[in-house]
Amino acid sequence: MMSEYFHPYRDVTFALRELVGFDALCESAGLSEVNGELAEAILEEAGKFGSEVWAPLNKVGDQNGAKMTDVGVQESPGFAEVYRSFVESGWPTLTFPEAFGGQALPNVLGTAVNEIWQSANLAFGLCPLLTQGAGAALEHHADEALKEIWLPKLVSGEWTGTMNLTEPDAGSDLAAVKTRAVPEGDHYLITGQKIFITWGDHQMTDNIVHLVLARLPDAPAGVKGISLFVVPKFLLDENGEPGQANDVKCVSIEHKLGIHGSPTCTMSFGDNGGAVGYMVGEPNQGLAYMFTMMNHARQAVGLQGLAISERSYQQAVEYARERVQGTRKDGSKIPIIEFPDVRRMLMQMRASIEAMRGLALLAAAEVDREQYADDGEQAKVHGERVELFTPIVKGWLTELSQEVTYLGVQIHGGMGFVEETGAAQHYRDARILTIYEGTTGIQALDLVGRKIVRNQGVAMNALLDEIDAFTQQLEADAELAAMAVRLKSALEAAREATRWLLEEGSQSSSAPGAISVPFMMLMGYLCGGWVSCRMAHSAARQLASGQGDSAFLNAKVTTTRFYCEHLLPRTQGLLDTILSGSESVMGLPESQF
Numbered sequence: 001m002m003s004e005y006f007h008p009y010r011d012v013t014f015a016l017r018e019l020v021g022f023d024a025l026c027e028s029a030g031l032s033e034v035n036g037e038l039a040e041a042i043l044e045e046a047g048k049f050g051s052e053v054w055a056p057l058n059k060v061g062d063q064n065g066a067k068m069t070d071v072g073v074q075e076s077p078g079f080a081e082v083y084r085s086f087v088e089s090g091w092p093t094l095t096f097p098e099a100f101g102g103q104a105l106p107n108v109l110g111t112a113v114n115e116i117w118q119s120a121n122l123a124f125g126l127c128p129l130l131t132q133g134a135g136a137a138l139e140h141h142a143d144e145a146l147k148e149i150w151l152p153k154l155v156s157g158e159w160t161g162t163m164n165l166t167e168p169d170a171g172s173d174l175a176a177v178k179t180r181a182v183p184e185g186d187h188y189l190i191t192g193q194k195i196f197i198t199w200g201d202h203q204m205t206d207n208i209v210h211l212v213l214a215r216l217p218d219a220p221a222g223v224k225g226i227s228l229f230v231v232p233k234f235l236l237d238e239n240g241e242p243g244q245a246n247d248v249k250c251v252s253i254e255h256k257l258g259i260h261g262s263p264t265c266t267m268s269f270g271d272n273g274g275a276v277g278y279m280v281g282e283p284n285q286g287l288a289y290m291f292t293m294m295n296h297a298r299q300a301v302g303l304q305g306l307a308i309s310e311r312s313y314q315q316a317v318e319y320a321r322e323r324v325q326g327t328r329k330d331g332s333k334i335p336i337i338e339f340p341d342v343r344r345m346l347m348q349m350r351a352s353i354e355a356m357r358g359l360a361l362l363a364a365a366e367v368d369r370e371q372y373a374d375d376g377e378q379a380k381v382h383g384e385r386v387e388l389f390t391p392i393v394k395g396w397l398t399e400l401s402q403e404v405t406y407l408g409v410q411i412h413g414g415m416g417f418v419e420e421t422g423a424a425q426h427y428r429d430a431r432i433l434t435i436y437e438g439t440t441g442i443q444a445l446d447l448v449g450r451k452i453v454r455n456q457g458v459a460m461n462a463l464l465d466e467i468d469a470f471t472q473q474l475e476a477d478a479e480l481a482a483m484a485v486r487l488k489s490a491l492e493a494a495r496e497a498t499r500w501l502l503e504e505g506s507q508s509s510s511a512p513g514a515i516s517v518p519f520m521m522l523m524g525y526l527c528g529g530w531v532s533c534r535m536a537h538s539a540a541r542q543l544a545s546g547q548g549d550s551a552f553l554n555a556k557v558t559t560t561r562f563y564c565e566h567l568l569p570r571t572q573g574l575l576d577t578i579l580s581g582s583e584s585v586m587g588l589p590e591s592q593f
Helices: 009-020 022-028 036-063 079-088 107-120 122-141 144-156 286-322 340-371 376-411 413-417 423-434 440-453 458-475 478-503 511-544 550-566 570-579
Strands: 067-069 072-074 160-164 180-184 187-198 208-214 227-232 234-236 242-245 248-253 264-269 275-279 324-327 333-335
Touching (some): 009 022, 009 036, 009 107, 009 340, 009 550, 022 107, 022 340, 036 079, 036 107, 036 122, 036 423, 067 248, 072 248, 079 122, 122 160, 122 208, 122 227, 144 208, 144 227, 160 286, 187 227, 227 234, 227 286, 286 376, 286 423, 340 376, 340 511, 376 413, 376 423, 376 458, 376 511, 413 423, 440 458, 440 478, 458 511, 478 550, 478 570, 511 550, 511 570
Antiparallel strands (some): 067 072, 180 187, 187 264, 208 227, 227 275, 234 242, 248 264
8 A cells, every 4th residue: 555645735835935935035036927826836737747657656666676787777667758758848947047948947946846756756856856966066167168068958857967976985085086087188088986876877868967076187185186077978979969978887786775766876987998078167176066066965855855754744644544443332443543642653744844844945945045145245144044054954854854754654553564555665765865965974064063163153143043033023922922932942952052062062172073963953953943933923823814724724833833842842852962062972992882
């Protein structure tokens, strides 16, 4: 009994309207032809495409994953036909610039649509996700000649893109990259091996555009000596069409716990003399350029945490309604959705998801606000907020997805442990999300180190002040005052944790690393409570004025109340852990492990 997927259209459009302020965002950005009505129409069509076309292949990809063949990687059955339909419908073009065939729609709308693809089929959704990231890196950093050649086909989705960073001896430590790039006329010859390359090969498109980190012969050591190259699967002929095969191939694919429909490839460059590559931007600036793609991908992977949680929740609700256990005095059977503990688990899934969605959309909107800011100072403020949100979105949403999909299995009881129900697939698929595009620990170190300590908490305190101002507004509503108390308590925990980090934690070499994940999770729960309370506040105002669907609005308020009572209190325990520092973490000698 594997559930179908339906798009939570009302919840998404409510968040766009009431939390993001989509119409005001478009107006301030000068996007006169874009508004909430258009966004809702796009989301309605995307929801149909996701549920009717993508979702049925989710289990197919899990049971019939990508395979190595004589011609390279063969994607799961049905994927190629659906991908062609996806491209023909124009879905990949939503947020790219019009100059390269895009529709120039706001990033936050693209994010809302992307949730649909990731919920419907997470493994398949990775292919356009990586292509969008590759396109963004070229858009920002390539010269005009490279853009004209490669961007239009990436924007349309006719060609797909990849990100090639990791090597057998260089995982997260990119300073250890050994792949070489030697000048040869108007191009470079690339030699080396990359591992864990998502959708590194397939037969769905005529070409694949690899973005590859490599070193020039005279490059300085470490991360300062890395350059970025476009390395296509097929070289282009005089008409700009794929022709001769380049010296790059997939030599193996990983056998993974989940996302079986997504080929994770080991790529070999230059087995026969060197793969032809073209430098992006300036020499030795590759890591900075790749961070454009990585930051795009980090928010997108956080969104995947939300997306797989939504899919797991929908299936759990359906199962809880249908599964009967026990008999009433009148002989009627009891569906388990009536049991308080099952209801608690469903509420925890629901409250987590609504908070995750709100934060993901708010962070995506900050990218738009930075791009369309009227002046440099405004752009700087929004850019700092993007920088602050990105590790929280990536880290907290993906960590929380482990718990949500776990609950999805738990609600199924023994049947959750059986593959036929499909609950286990969501749990397995979610597991990679805390690992790729930078592990949870890397996100947390980025948050406490680069985003807080480095600028002495200026951006963090600005966020906390904004939450504080809203908390005072929430206190004025008698119906929501109890939520305000909980939110204020979590806010004070965040202030105390930030103070400790800046004043005491930074004096120790090990403390920031030891407390970074608890700190990031504390901020996730706080921000999740903030966005949830903002939406509940909007719902309460509509109820008071007699507007809207009262059942939907009351559910929004009740779900937020549950979040405040069951999830926000976690911030206090996390604060206790943070204030304990690193003594017990580092206390045992290595020999005792």
